[in-house]
Amino acid sequence: MTLAIGVDVGGTKVAAGVVDTGGQIVAKLKRSTPAASPAKTEQAIASVVAELLAEHQVAAIGLGAAGFVDAERATMLFAPNLAWRDEPLKQRVEERIGREVVVENDANASAWAEARFGAARGYSDVMLVAVGTGIGAGIIINGELYRGRWGIGGEPGHVRVVPDGRLCGCGNRGCWEQYCSGSALVAEAREFARRTPEGAIRLLQLGGGTTEGIRGPQITQAATEGDPAALRCFQIVGGWLGQGLADLTAILDPACFVIGGGVSEAGELLLEPARSAFERALTGRGHRPLAEIRAAQLGEDAGLVGAADLARRAIAPSPLEKIPDSLDSVLRRWRRRRPRPTAGRSRSA
Numbered sequence: 001m002t003l004a005i006g007v008d009v010g011g012t013k014v015a016a017g018v019v020d021t022g023g024q025i026v027a028k029l030k031r032s033t034p035a036a037s038p039a040k041t042e043q044a045i046a047s048v049v050a051e052l053l054a055e056h057q058v059a060a061i062g063l064g065a066a067g068f069v070d071a072e073r074a075t076m077l078f079a080p081n082l083a084w085r086d087e088p089l090k091q092r093v094e095e096r097i098g099r100e101v102v103v104e105n106d107a108n109a110s111a112w113a114e115a116r117f118g119a120a121r122g123y124s125d126v127m128l129v130a131v132g133t134g135i136g137a138g139i140i141i142n143g144e145l146y147r148g149r150w151g152i153g154g155e156p157g158h159v160r161v162v163p164d165g166r167l168c169g170c171g172n173r174g175c176w177e178q179y180c181s182g183s184a185l186v187a188e189a190r191e192f193a194r195r196t197p198e199g200a201i202r203l204l205q206l207g208g209g210t211t212e213g214i215r216g217p218q219i220t221q222a223a224t225e226g227d228p229a230a231l232r233c234f235q236i237v238g239g240w241l242g243q244g245l246a247d248l249t250a251i252l253d254p255a256c257f258v259i260g261g262g263v264s265e266a267g268e269l270l271l272e273p274a275r276s277a278f279e280r281a282l283t284g285r286g287h288r289p290l291a292e293i294r295a296a297q298l299g300e301d302a303g304l305v306g307a308a309d310l311a312r313r314a315i316a317p318s319p320l321e322k323i324p325d326s327l328d329s330v331l332r333r334w335r336r337r338r339p340r341p342t343a344g345r346s347r348s349a
């Protein structure tokens with residue numbers, strides 16, 4: 001059994017694990033990220049790797065990091081939540097640990113892990129959409145990660161969905177992640193509670209009496225209890241999610257979308273309205289198979305599991321397991337589902 005180390009470097013924490021060829025984590029460590037200093041972040045990465053290396057024989061080491069990784073998978077061009085700007089991450093970490101490392105974008109690593117070991121296992125055309133503070137994404141086409149010419153493809157969070165819409169952290173207006181993210185969910189709930197406090201009694205109660213106290217977990221809890229205001233917030237954000245997935249399908253036609261990120265922990269509260277909006281918005285609906293829309297299975301471990309597997313794959317290629325899924329069988333499955341989306345809903349709009 002060839003072991004590999006995967007490290008997931010996020011804006012707040014560094015998580016590292018020793019991962020076997022079946023995607024199982026045999027050891028795991030976590031540290032907070034000193035995000036303001038590139039050198040200290042690299043030191044934190046090196047120290048967790050050194051600690052795992054002391055106990056385990058591994059064949060490869062992979063880093064999944066939140067930011068733009070260049071086409072050589074060596075330099076962090078830009079990281080929105082870390083201090084990396086044109087940082088030669090691969091070289092800096094290799095100098096510290098004396099071993100080769102493979103660098104990957106964290107959402108790409110998560111997409112790979114979900115396709116190999118998680119929710120999209122058996123599919124070779126997959127898109128992961130991680131709905132968290134913003135939107136992260138990874139694209140797998142015909143069993144390979146698609147990175148674009150310069151390494152930074154697959155950032156649909158910054159596709160403009162509303163002309164002159166809400167201002168985004170990237171400097172543009174109307175980006176998808178301004179309408180479909182944890183931040184958007186919280187903004188909807190607070191706005192509703194400010195305008196209609198009598199309709200947001202449960203949300204305000206869970207938020208300790210103030211609109212500012214309403215956060216993601218409170219909205220999920222209220223929605224789970226059936227609170228109409230909280231459910232409405234998930235309808236809105238889920239609607240934007242489904243609409244965006246339909247737009248992505250117009251370009252990529254994937255077999256399976258895996259929805260990850262913090263908001264996806266709400267499960268069907270988010271996915272049900274997303275599937276409805278997806279089916280309404282899809283061009284040629286009724287005459288084509290529908291992509292699966294599934295919740296991620298690997299949770300917060302996806303990034304480190306994927307980074308480890310991609311690093312191992314760099315030395316010993318391992319293809320995605322393929323289910324021979326004929327168009328016939330997909331159409332049969334889809335026809336069985338067909339009555340559901342049309343029942344009781346007007347399509348005249």
Ligand SMILES: [Zn+2]
Nearest residue numbers: 158168170175
């Ligand atoms: Zn943007």
